[in-house]
Amino acid sequence: MLLWFPTPYPDELLYSVFARYHVRSGNTSPKMTTEELFGKRTIRSVWDLPANLNTLLSRMGSYWDGDNLIFNHTMYSYYAAFLLPKQAEQVKKSMMGNKGITIHTRIGVSASNVKTKTNLWVCSDCIKEDMDKYGETYWHRIHQAPGVFICPKHETILEETTVSTKTENQHEYVIATPFIERTRVNLDGLQKEELQLLLKIAQITESLLTNSHLQTQDNTIREKYVELLKQKGFASPNGFVKRDKLYQSFTSKFSDRCLELLQSPVLFEETNWLTMIFQKHRKSFHPIRHILVMLFLETDLDHLFNKEQYHPFGKGPWLCLNVACPNYHKPVVTSLTITRCYDTGKPVGTFRCDCGFVFSRRGPDKNSNDRYRIGTIKEYGKVWKDKLTELVNEGYSLTDISKELQTERATIKKYAAELGLKVPWKLPKIEKDNPKELLEQYEDQLAERKNKWLELQELYPEKSKTELRKMAPDVYAFLYRNDRDWLNKYSPSKKRIQPPKQRVNWDKRDKEILKMVKEVVRTWDLGAEKPTRITKTSIGKKINQLSLLEKKGDKLPKTMNYISQVEESLESFQMRRVEFVIEKLKQEEQPIIEWQIYKKAGLRPTISNEVKRFISLKVTEYETVNKKHV
Template sequence: MLHWFPTPYPDELLYSVLARYHVWSGNTSPKMTIGELFGKRTVRSVWDLPANLNALLSELGSYWDADQLINNHTMFPYYAAFLLPKQAKQVKKSMLDGDGSTIHTRIGVAASNVKVKTNLWACSDCIIEDMETYGETYWRRVHQAHGVFVCPRHGKVLEETTVSVKAQNQHEFIVATPDVERTKIRLDGLNKEEIQLLFDISKETDSLLNNTRLQANDNTIRSKYLELLKQKGYASVNGMVKRDRVYQSFGAKFSDRSLELLQSSVMFEETDWLTMIFQKHRKSFHPLRHLLVMMFLETDLDHLFGKKEYQPFGKGPWLCLNAACPNHRKPVIKELTVTICYDTRKPVGTFHCDCGFVFSRRGPDKNKDDQYRVGTIKEYGHVWKAKLTELVNEGYSLTEIAKEMQADRATIKKYAAELELKVPWKLPKVQKKEVNEPLEGFETQLNERKNKWLNLQEEYLDKSKTELRKMVPDVYAFLYRNDRDWLNEFSPVKKRIQTPNKRVDWEKRDNELLKQVKKVVQTWDKDADKPTKITTSSIGKKLNELPLLQKKADKLPQTMEYINKVSEDTVSFQKRRVEFTIEKLKKENEPILEWKIYKKAGLRPTVSNEVKRLITLRTTEYETVKE
């Protein structure tokens, strides 16, 4: 049994603890250290998921706990959270026992295309703090995790050391030192959002390592994913994932450059990891990719592992915001319907109060003040209308009623007209509604048509919204008239054309596009009735390449340099309009007069002095030539 052993530091790898033991014990041979620690000299040094821990614990004595050692000082929590329960149990058993040969194969690292870091990484600020606090530094777990390029504590870009994770001597533990040779990781060219993504990943990785979580069953995480996909409109009510929407939104959230850096690029294929991670989990997926999916679905680890439910508007009951209700601003609403905004994909809550007041707002709520916010009032209800009638009958003015009811004057006039109230102000004309059937019958018809529309989409997965509309024009028309928001939310989105899965030669693309742009500019406004301002937008529209110029400008340096050179400001465009108008007047044999130039060119008398001088100069030249 060992009589002394270093106390592990926060988040220190067990590998680092054993390396410090080797240095402080004064042993000259790595095998001598291995023999003292494990009672045998055949154990290999493994930095992330070491085995033979029972042998080590027997040498350390009863003070040390296996779970504490594994959960706090190895990479086990990082992988175990996303393993199937049986897998996690087997990995832990292998770490405690003497056979560690199957560990990396079992967790999927060996077959994963997310490759491990080849050397150990460090943070220069952490090293400085360690030397001031402990008088020595150490290897931290979080810095070695895949996808972690930034220190979660200091927000500083990490540095790669020359210490290999596979030392030449397979029994050697290499200690961290403040003067270890290291190179700062280059993240040149990343924008603010991409850098923030890397910082978020490092924070979530740190949380993953320091809070051991295990799935309750084989589909704990997959079920949570499916729940969130439905809430965000990425899956049907029956659980069918809308892959085109997922890939479109995923690509919009994470840049190609970020995904390539994180070794998690996606392709619209059945075997792609982003497709398979939402299916029943029969194999392991890398924790880094789970973190990306988690960020995409705007959730966190606590929700994934069942510690809290997804509640974008908090826990009910919710406040009634009807100014006429006796329960105004009191938590009495128990009915809440959550849908997804068609444009932003954010949750929209529709609140129904017993007073008849129905309102909605876009979420999620970020602070307490949001619960007092009304986005759209869908129905004022019987209590509000009764209060309006009461105030009108008591002779209150329009301004007083609007203030009391917390509604604008136009709304008060509209409902006063619908209720046929006698008021001293002018009312708008309101077309009376003919009720041909009870509300219950209407709701039944609406739900029937909604179900038919959803079933049609599931039957014809490849059909677009327009194609489905032609198949059932009566269903589409009914939903469009009566619940347009729902129709927009639960219709197929326009599919992007899938390009071949090969890297774009941007230099070649830049050269080709530059030729097209030059050609367009050279013939600009040729045979046109009136001139068009030369801008990036107008050039892009003429070439039908506006999205490319807007979103990939950084990849088209030559083209953008030329466009910036020929683009016109307001004065330049006005001067060209003057020249264009003069040439047109000459062709039509009309006199070149100042007032005609202003009128034909669409210029105001308030144009800049530079433009005024040009007009005066051109008219004077014309008069001189004429004489």
């Protein structure tokens, strides 16, 4: 049993609590501290997602609670929010038990392209505040999360310390002090909007850590994403994602510089994270990428983790807003159609009452008063027209009728003329050859043609305004006559004029691409932490010409011939990994042992005999050279 244990501070890493215990206990070795905490010396001091908590709790006494330690003093809340329910539960069990080796694999961190911070980070303002309040400082969780470069509390840029989080330091407990060596993170050159984005990410990350958000069913977040994509026009009604439009809008919202900083670059390809995150979640996606999608779709954590569906106008039935209807201001409307506003992307609700009154308004409703609001009246209906006829026949004045029906005088005149009512005031002229239906449905016809024009652009994004005009001349002509400004605003912009039928000089292109390929192969894996396999796909990605190599490879004979010469088979790549590991072991002055090579090179025992012989040969060569020196 532990006789005492430090009380964790708000948002303090459990690792930090252990470090404070280590210093105050007077232990000269961190392994002594580990033995006191866990009963044995082999437990690693993992900073983010520690395990063996059941053992720790059994030695601390009944006062302490496992959920409190996990949710408030580890990074579990940050990662678990976006895991499938079974995954999140398994990770929690692993942390409580002794299966710590599986945790980072389960949450997808090990295989993720988004890497954790290599050192612990701090905020100078938080340090000052901690010292004033507690007389000491500590490691804050929020400062260690990937993608957090700014303190959400003080809005100051964070500083990176020299305290490493790598495996070689996972048997130590380093305490945070106000004098710890640190360097301010360099964010020079970022625009104001980019810094605001980083601040928003830090604020959302803080909310993830402090409020426990967990999925209760598989793919609930993905379903919310698709729902929002539909509302914003990035997916069809059946959920098919319009990738061209999505990628174009996403990259225009977030700069390449910010996406690189957040380790989430966007490439238009099937395996890119932005494509796969909207598919059924069979794998884990890093929280920073979910946060980017949330900001792009203009939603929040409360909406994502709310079990109920998104209702921008509340749940029906809705109020009838026809003043002439006996059910005025009563919840009798059951017909609601939700579309998207072309200008703002916000939801537009069209409400239809049995009295024939049809109206719409742009949402979402923000308060209870919004349900009484009318944006546009699309159809007044029979009940309203009968009431107008009644008021006219009873001799009411134009002003009184306008007040009674809460409608503009011009509208009263228009419908009085259409209904052929005898009134003492002057009516607008209606030409005999102008159909009555045209007046009533003009706005609907205009909206319908606008919708068709936008649909054409979605179906044929590569076509120009002139080409679209030829495909739908009637739609174009109607819009040109009735709303030319809208047509000009929502048409494809003029493309740079190029010579017609310009032919590509493939020989020249082949030489240019070959030069790029040779250069990237020459510097392959230069400065990399681990080697990558040389293939046509990996080369294409590095030179940003994968599509060209895959679709036009037959027109690039010199390039493809060179690639076929330098491409690595699986065995040759495994041998190169072996050489890479051996060279690293030599630099670190560590012994060259077969089992260590297998482990560090990530090779399984099922590798080919040729690779096994290669490893044995290299080990033998090393031993022979060492004997000669001895």
